[in-house]
Amino acid sequence: NSLGEGVFFMKASYSQIKGQAKNRLSGRFGDAALIVFIPSIIGMIINLILGQIFAVLPDVAGLITQQFVSLFVTTWLSFVTLRFMLDFARGKNGVELEQIFKLDGRFKPFLIYTVVISLANLLAMIPLLPMYIDILSQAELLADPAAMEAYIESTNFTVTLLINAGLTLGILLVIAIILVRLQFTGHLIINKHLSVVDAMKKSMEITRGNWFRV
Numbered sequence: 001n002s003l004g005e006g007v008f009f010m011k012a013s014y015s016q017i018k019g020q021a022k023n024r025l026s027g028r029f030g031d032a033a034l035i036v037f038i039p040s041i042i043g044m045i046i047n048l049i050l051g052q053i054f055a056v057l058p059d060v061a062g063l064i065t066q067q068f069v070s071l072f073v074t075t076w077l078s079f080v081t082l083r084f085m086l087d088f089a090r091g092k093n094g095v096e097l098e099q100i101f102k103l104d105g106r107f108k109p110f111l112i113y114t115v116v117i118s119l120a121n122l123l124a125m126i127p128l129l130p131m132y133i134d135i136l137s138q139a140e141l142l143a144d145p146a147a148m149e150a151y152i153e154s155t156n157f158t159v160t161l162l163i164n165a166g167l168t169l170g171i172l173l174v175i176a177i178i179l180v181r182l183q184f185t186g187h188l189i190i191n192k193h194l195s196v197v198d199a200m201k202k203s204m205e206i207t208r209g210n211w212f213r214v
Contacts, residue, residue, distance in 0.1 A: 035084040039077040039100065046073050063136070075114040079107055079190070086191050109189050109196045116196070117179065124171035127164035131157070181207045 047070060054066040080100050135141055141148045152158065181204050188199035 032088060035081060035088055038097075039081045039084075042100065043073060043077045071115070071118055072111075075111050076103070076107075078114070078186070079103070079110045082186055083190050086187065106190050106193060109194075109199070110186060113185055113189065113196045113199070117182075120175050120178075121172070124168050124175060127167040127171075128161075131161065131164065183207070 050066055050069055050073070054063075054069075077100075083106075084099070135151075138151070141151050182200055184203035184206050185196070185199045188194050188202050189196065192199070192202070194202065
């Protein structure tokens with residue numbers, strides 16, 4: 001029961017949590033390592049291939065397209081890894097490779113939640129985005145240090161960068177505070193087959209009053 005375990009871990013001491021983890025890993029470390037590393041290796045290979053494919057596209061279009069595709073791949077592998085981990089916690093050993101490519105009804109809400117979080121993080125980058133796109137659209141700046149220096153001097157780049165970076169950090173801080181409360185959402189979607197909204201509510205319930213412990 002994810003809610004029950006979550007409440008336990010919110011109330012348990014760190015030594016109790018370590019003891020639980022040690023008991024579950026006893027004699028099963030190899031399986032745990034496979035669960036973590038196999039999806040990670042697959043993800044690295046796919047992202048390397050995608051990087052080569054999208055390199056032929058124009059800079060901005062290629063970057064945006066690659067980010068969207070990479071988001072889907074990362075979400076898929078995170079979903080698979082989390083599903084394997086929850087099965088492992090229930091006592092199931094081994095990794096069935098065919099299960100990596102099996103996506104059930106839980107994947108859609110998991111993907112929606114991941115997209116929402118990614119959009120929230122992207123929101124934090126909005127203050128810096130115009131500067132980034134402006135530089136990317138002027139290829140000569142990237143190849144000519146003198147042109148870049150002239151661009152920085154003529155646009156008051158440093159001051160603008162500091163102001164926008166401060167705004168970005170402030171937004172990221174607010175998002176981080178919220179994400180701590182929502183960190184069990186993915187687990188609850190997979191383990192309890194909850195909708196995105198219900199899983200977020202449950203996660204908030206589990207972490208209520210325990211922000212610093214989390």
